[in-house]
Amino acid sequence: MEITKLEAKAYPLLLFEGVRENEKDKLLEVKEIQNTNGIITAKFGDVTTQVRVDKKNAEVWGRCTCNQYHEQPCIHIKSLAVHQLESLEESEEDEEEEDAFMEYLLKQDAEKIAKDIAKDAVVVKVEPVKVKPNATRDTPELGKKKAMNMVRSAQAMELQLIRKLDDLDEQIAIKDYVAGSAPLVYEIKTKNGVRYELSIRGWIQAMLYQGNIEIVDVKFEQTGDKTVAKAIVRDTARNIQTMGFAERVSNKEFFFTTLASKAIRNALKKVISPAFEQKVIKEAIEAKLVLTLTGLREVVEP
Ligand SMILES: [Zn+2]
Structure with missing residues (x-):
């Protein structure tokens, strides 16, 4: 045909x-x-x-x-x-720019962390490590480089993961899913094992389980050339009001929907108790409403 x-x-x-x-x-x-x-x-x-x-x-x-x-x-x-x-x-052209920006961020963090470590450093007496005749000697330069690279690599992976989950949340936020079909949980497989993160829909589910939570309002505010969404959420049981903010959006067509959804999600993260978060993870696994992510790239050479 x-x-x-x-x-x-x-x-x-x-x-x-x-x-x-x-x-x-x-x-x-x-x-x-x-x-x-x-x-x-x-x-x-x-x-x-x-x-x-x-x-x-x-x-x-x-x-x-x-x-x-x-x-x-x-x-x-x-x-x-x-x-x-x-x-x-x-x-995608802008990806290169984003990568450069991420590199910049990582460099800042690594320097700050190195400073913090130096500030809190405690000198302890240690036995000298026996070095095998042919092994590369662990010099101060090499040790520092390796330790810092390990932190940078972990940070880069985490940032990459956060962005990836955020982009997936955008898709969930703007699509109409048949009831009970949107992924509630992301399953992240790494070299260090498996972890779970709630999707935007998962946070809403946790809110329903916890109860007594009210979305008071979402406001859009202009700061310079950026639009920031501010969601106000009230926990009526504890009488606490919290705010969530969002400014990063990939999808320009549903800009305000996406931004408002993310701000609500970020506010919910602050009021949901871990017990309800765990309940959603457990049920999502049972109901197979899990999206599995594997093979996240290592950004920084270890
Ligand atoms: Zn075919």
Whole structure:
């Protein structure tokens, strides 16, 4: 069948983030590829596949002559979409600027931490370490460099993770999910094990469990050329009012929705008790409302 006669289906972009993290080794190699005004066509043997990535609406459109792509995208659409998302990421110009900014931030932090460590340093008497004849000697310069790089590497990973989770939260905030289908929890797999973080939807779930929490208002304030959202949340049981702020948004089309949602999330983080956070994590794992992230890049060479 001609590809042009097939109906294109829209899938949430988030779905392909999941594919990318969990099904990467199942994906097919993408070779013959053609880009016509953002519509990407590729051939997998006899099969012809088309996708279009719509970042504004956080969707991927796809159709495929295999005709196996209705509720869920077929392996061809998955492969081509992930390939396209990766090549888009590589070509995003502002990413380089962001990386430079992150480098700058990290440098600041590393210097500050080094100063703080020096300030609090306690001198203890230690036995000299026995050095094997051929081992590299641990000099003060090498020791300092290695210790600082370890901290910087951990900070870089954490920053990268925070940004990634924040971008995923944006998609959850602007998409309408069928009840009970949005991920409540992100599962982060690292070399040091597994940890869980609530998604924006997870924080709302924890708020419902805890109860007695009221969103009083969200205000947008202009500071210089930046718009900052300020959410006011009241814990009526303890009679505490808290504020949450947000200013970073990737999605410009739903700028205010996204900003307001993030400010509310940030305010909720302050009033939700860890017991309810844990309850959501436990239930999300049982209900499989977990989005797993693996393979976060090491930013700084160890
Ligand atoms: Zn297919």
